[in-house]
Amino acid sequence: MxxxxxxxxxxxxxxxxxxxxxxxxxxxxxxxxxxxxxxxxxxxxxxxxxxxxxxxxxxxxxxxxxxxxxxxTYTDPETQKPVDYGVLAFWDYGPAKSYFARLDVETMAAPPEGGTTVYVDSETARNVTDYQVPAFSDVLKSIAIYGNESGKYDDILLPGYWNFPSGDDIPADLLLSYGEFSQKYGIDNFYPMLQIIAGVGVGGVRDIPLLYVMGFGLDHPAIQSLLQNGLFVPKSGSxxxxxxxxxxxxxxxxxxxxxxxxxxxxxxxxxxxxxxxxxxxxxxxxxxxxxxxxxxxxxxxxxxxxxxxxxxxxxxxxxRPIHVGLAKTSAIPRNYSVQYVSSKVAPDNYLDMYQDIKHDLKIQSTGPEELQLFRVLLETTSDLPLTEDEAKAYVTSQVQKLAAAGTLNSVKPPDAAAGSGDAQTANGGAVTVEFKAFKSHSSVMWxxxxxxxxxxxxxxxxxxxxxxxxxxxxxxxxxxxxxxxxxxxxxxxxxxxxxxxxxx
CATH class of the missing domain: 3.50.50.60 (FAD/NAD(P)-binding domain)
Incomplete structure (x- = not known):
């Protein structure tokens, strides 16, 4: 073909x-x-x-x-407060800080992301209750290992591949699948964090060549910035x-x-x-x-x-089909985020977090407290491109399914009122999803x-x-x-x- x-x-x-x-x-x-x-x-x-x-x-x-x-960036018409829903922050690498200074953009350290993440089955929207979130201390050790290994290839991966070798001169690890590499160095528990940052692995990460994860996804400078709190944003919040x-x-x-x-x-x-x-x-x-x-x-x-x-x-x-957006809904409590994953991830099969699923959907609490906004990130497998309307419909259906399953009932305030916008109905209860902004970030990948x-x-x-x-x-x-x-x-x-x- x-x-x-x-x-x-x-x-x-x-x-x-x-x-x-x-x-x-x-x-x-x-x-x-x-x-x-x-x-x-x-x-x-x-x-x-x-x-x-x-x-x-x-x-x-x-x-x-x-x-x-x-x-x-979305600007709320009433408060005039900006909310970023595409690029969220920047690594302190290369000319980044000097570029901001050239443009007279004042910067500050990126504020830490708080709140609670709920992991739900992508098929049923029910809580994956037996999933064991990896201990942060163990993840830090894996990050250090990944960073040490990725640093070995700076001269052939950074800031591009001008010096990348061919044939048998390519380091053997770079030709391993990510699953093989992760098993070799015992860092499976790092993948959930890697996926949040780099978005790699919808459909399954085990067979993806390491080069595409380390070279095009999360490289050595990003790991260094991660360990040293090197992310920054404009002081303006936009x-x-x-x-x-x-x-x-x-x-x-x-x-x-x-x-x-x-x-x-x-x-x-x-x-x-x-x-x-x-x-x-x-x-x-x-x-x-x-x-x-x-x-x-x-x-x-x-x-x-x-x-x-x-x-x-x-x-x-x-x-690589990707959509990002900003939505208002009362179906998810403030300061809670929802991540739809494969049930295969439980209890600690971290590399299976997105194995064999075609939709990677994350709904993350964001913006000023009073706005009740959530950042929506939806990536699908390459054989499942979605139009904007199809992507919105899928997100809405998943929020409906979440509400119908009662997944968040134990944490949702009992007097939470329905939000404004086009009402959607699930099991007789009003579930509102109002999209404030929505964009395609679809691209391609190697x-x-x-x-x-x-x-x-x-x-x-x-x-x-x-x-x-x-x-x-x-x-x-x-x-x-x-x-x-x-x-x-x-x-x-x-x-x-x-x-x-x-x-x-």
Missing amino acids: ARVLVAVIALASFCHAVIREEDFAAEDIIVRDIAILGAGASGTYAAIRLREDYNLSIAVIEKDDHIGGHTN NAEIYQKAYARIKDDILLSSSVVSAERDEHDGVHLVVQTSDNCKRLIKAKQLLVTPAPSIQNLESLDLDDQESAVFVSSTP RLPADEIKAGFIQNLYALQGHRSTWYTGSLWCTDFSSNVWAFTDTVLERMVGARKKDG
């Missing part, structure tokens, strides 16, 4: 329409040094650095009507502040609600991008180089006229088996850097945290600008 898809892409590339400059009015032609596709964490950071540190002209194309990517201040600096160079509809890219002539803008007009961007920040999949990048080399790599990506990693997949991936005047950054090229992405972006910009100077 993959070969067929590559062939189709190749045929489409061969037949693409030629971009003619004379088809555009002079005012609709934008000439820049660098074009940037996407204004999430990496695209916004790159735009700031290219303008201010490298003194290069830029044009940023962003499909949404705002910048910020997976940083989502992660959106970063992007509001960044936007003020680069707003004249951003096309919002815009997307690339066709492209020509060449090693020597740079890139030509036809962009459909928010006013339904088409504009031509001519740039010497292109920086691509969205998740690298065939679907996401098909408008870039992918060639055989690019398609052969990007066809290997696997969909899940290739060990033999394909040994055969050179990482090298083939990184060989695309600079190919056809195009460079890449973002979470699929390094560990998936903002601080890591910014550190990796620095290495891309250095090479990209260096290649530009070399080419004259």
